[in-house]
Amino acid sequence: MKIDFSSVVAELRRRAAPFQNVLGFTFGHWRRQPWVVSAVAGCVMLSTLAELLAPIYAGKLVDAVAPAGMASFDREIALESALKALAAMVGLGALSVLFRQLGFHGVVRMTLRMMSDAAREAFARVQRFATDWHANTFAGSTVRKVTRGMWALDLLNDTVLVALMPSAVVLLGTTVLLGQRWPLMGAIVLLGAVGFLLLAALGSVGYVGPSARLSNLWDTRVGGALADAVSCNSVVKAFGAEGREDARFAMVVAKWRRRTARTWMRSNNNGTAQLVALLALRAAIIGFALYLWWDGQATPGDLAYVLTAYLVIHGYLRDVGWYIRDLQHAVNEMEELVAIGVEPYGIADHGQARPIVITDGRIEFQDVLFHYAGHDKPLYDGLNVTIEAGEQVGLVGLSGSGKTTFVKLIQRLHDVNGGRILIDGQDIAQVPQSALRSQIAIVQQEPILFHRSLAENIAYGRPNATMAEIEEAARLANAHVFIERLPKGYGTLVGERGVKLSGGERQRVALARAFLADAPILILDEATSSLDSESEALIHEATERLIEGRTAIVIAHRLSTVRALKRILVFDRGRIIEEGDHRALTKRPDGIYRKLFDRQVLGLVEA
Numbered sequence: 001m002k003i004d005f006s007s008v009v010a011e012l013r014r015r016a017a018p019f020q021n022v023l024g025f026t027f028g029h030w031r032r033q034p035w036v037v038s039a040v041a042g043c044v045m046l047s048t049l050a051e052l053l054a055p056i057y058a059g060k061l062v063d064a065v066a067p068a069g070m071a072s073f074d075r076e077i078a079l080e081s082a083l084k085a086l087a088a089m090v091g092l093g094a095l096s097v098l099f100r101q102l103g104f105h106g107v108v109r110m111t112l113r114m115m116s117d118a119a120r121e122a123f124a125r126v127q128r129f130a131t132d133w134h135a136n137t138f139a140g141s142t143v144r145k146v147t148r149g150m151w152a153l154d155l156l157n158d159t160v161l162v163a164l165m166p167s168a169v170v171l172l173g174t175t176v177l178l179g180q181r182w183p184l185m186g187a188i189v190l191l192g193a194v195g196f197l198l199l200a201a202l203g204s205v206g207y208v209g210p211s212a213r214l215s216n217l218w219d220t221r222v223g224g225a226l227a228d229a230v231s232c233n234s235v236v237k238a239f240g241a242e243g244r245e246d247a248r249f250a251m252v253v254a255k256w257r258r259r260t261a262r263t264w265m266r267s268n269n270n271g272t273a274q275l276v277a278l279l280a281l282r283a284a285i286i287g288f289a290l291y292l293w294w295d296g297q298a299t300p301g302d303l304a305y306v307l308t309a310y311l312v313i314h315g316y317l318r319d320v321g322w323y324i325r326d327l328q329h330a331v332n333e334m335e336e337l338v339a340i341g342v343e344p345y346g347i348a349d350h351g352q353a354r355p356i357v358i359t360d361g362r363i364e365f366q367d368v369l370f371h372y373a374g375h376d377k378p379l380y381d382g383l384n385v386t387i388e389a390g391e392q393v394g395l396v397g398l399s400g401s402g403k404t405t406f407v408k409l410i411q412r413l414h415d416v417n418g419g420r421i422l423i424d425g426q427d428i429a430q431v432p433q434s435a436l437r438s439q440i441a442i443v444q445q446e447p448i449l450f451h452r453s454l455a456e457n458i459a460y461g462r463p464n465a466t467m468a469e470i471e472e473a474a475r476l477a478n479a480h481v482f483i484e485r486l487p488k489g490y491g492t493l494v495g496e497r498g499v500k501l502s503g504g505e506r507q508r509v510a511l512a513r514a515f516l517a518d519a520p521i522l523i524l525d526e527a528t529s530s531l532d533s534e535s536e537a538l539i540h541e542a543t544e545r546l547i548e549g550r551t552a553i554v555i556a557h558r559l560s561t562v563r564a565l566k567r568i569l570v571f572d573r574g575r576i577i578e579e580g581d582h583r584a585l586t587k588r589p590d591g592i593y594r595k596l597f598d599r600q601v602l603g604l605v606e607a
């Protein structure tokens with residue numbers, strides 16, 4: 001059978017790529033604290049070196065006491081030499097412990113800084129990833145990737161600095177020391193160690209690694225499935241679907257179990273292969289030492305030295321096997337965290353992006369082409385529309401006609417595929433996203449609140465607002481009265497995503513937030529869920545107050561919301577097919593607006 005070496009090498013390269021990425025990431029972090037890394041490396045090396053020299057004195061000690069039938073004078077000299085050797089051994093041992101302690105001190109410091117940096121940077125990137133990324137990624141999986149990667153960094157640092165590096169020093173040092181005395185012995189140790197390391201590395205990278213990658217993928221999915229079901233617990237409860245969710249989760253766990261069992265078995269096999277290799281090396285080294293003694297090239301002291309050195313080598317090699325497995329484990333655990341660091345943002349800020357200044361709030365869509373990935377046709381193809389400064393416009397249309405996407409494009413949550421969107425004459429593709437969005441206030445269809453106090457939630461758009469300003473915004477949003485009635489008032493925590501408030505209350509908190517943000521452009525996505533008439537009236541009144549004097553875009557699901565607006569744009573499959581005020585639009589007998597109006601009126605009458 002002919003082996004195609006180039007394809008074997010290519011395959012190994014492919015399998016080793018994650019190692020390269022993760023090690024590159026780790027070295028990048030090491031470079032941020034070069035002095036600490038050098039000090040740690042120096043201390044660990046010195047500690048190892050001290051340990052490495054100990055067997056020489058073990059040999060000297062044996063040689064000093066070995067000759068039988070010494071006279072008492074000779075015995076005293078022998079004892080003195082043996083004690084000197086013992087003192088050297090103890091001294092070296094003490095030095096080794098001291099440097100090890102100093103090295104560990106540094107490792108703690110540098111590892112904690114690396115872990116914090118990695119977590120902060122991953123969080124910063126995750127926050128800036130485009131809406132599409134968040135739409136396609138489970139929040140629970142992201143949490144798992146970041147926290148797992150963070151802890152793997154700790155393991156990786158320990159493995160490389162505190163374990164692998166000293167092992168390499170010991171192996172190399174012992175080889176040199178033995179080789180100086182008996183070159184062939186040095187060669188045997190060197191070949192054996194290199195062979196063993198190759199076996200361990202190939203086993204980890206080529207055999208265990210790919211399987212571990214898969215089990216980690218399923219581990220991430222377990223996190224995602226768990227978070228998905230827990231965060232939708234109210235739906236699960238509403239449908240009494242706990243059993244169904246149990247079964248669904250059990251399926252994911254079963255898959256994870258199968259994948260992980262395979263990884264653990266492979267890791268076990270890898271360990272066994274390493275132990276067998278060590279056994280062979282032991283036989284070779286001790287066998288050769290015996291030959292040297294037989295041949296008169298070695299004294300019993302030499303034999304003791306070789307045996308002690310071998311025990312050290314054996315210990316280190318066995319540990320190196322473990323460390324390589326730890327390293328591979330850490331690399332697999334970190335892969336997804338490292339991937340977050342290199343994944344493109346989806347929507348990136350332009351290199352020379354200049355902050356946008358919105359004063360009037362004039363919005364212009366010029367020949368906009370926009371295509372959702374995975375859809376056959378573009379949603380907008382040559383969309384042209386201008387919203388004048390201070391104009392209030394209603395967006396109406398059937399579900400899926402493109403109203404929400406229209407406002408998402410204004411916020412640059414997606415980039416257009418053609419044409420331009422200008423605000424006050426500035427192309428929004430050329431400005432920093434955060435500067436753009438901070439000048440557009442939005443009240444979402446389903447407002448999401450942080451599990452923080454109501455005051456903090458209202459002040460989110462203006463964190464330095466005073467309590468008086470927060471209360472004023474809440475008054476304008478008709479929220480002050482209900483907030484005052486809560487036991488802790490503005491200090492009340494609202495539960496995850498604001499679950500402790502009613503839909504209408506959440507809406508009014510979101511309106512208060514928009515009042516305080518006081519942005520020149522306002523986007524209101526009306527809630528689809530029906531509210532009681534009192535709540536609706538309060539929201540309606542607050543909304544009218546809010547849009548006064550600003551450029552406002554109101555996505556309306558109930559036509560009563562936009563009745564009073566002078567301009568209503570009617571969307572149909574990504575096109576604006578009708579435009580005008582309520583009166584003009586209801587006059588078109590075949591118009592979509594008219595149909596929607598008739599349907600809603602009919603619904604009201606029937607109700």
Ligand SMILES: Nc1ncnc2c1ncn2[C@@H]1O[C@H](COP(=O)(O)OP(=O)(O)OP(=O)(O)O)[C@@H](O)[C@H]1O
Pocket residue numbers: 132135372373379397398399400401402403404405406
């Ligand atoms: N993130 C997305 N990825 C792919 N397609 C999307 C995405 N968001 C919306 N769409 C699709 O684009 C089209 C327009 O959606 P859009 O949300 O803009 O409609 P809408 O008029 O606001 O609907 P509704 O009134 O139901 O909120 C729909 O066909 C929708 O399925």
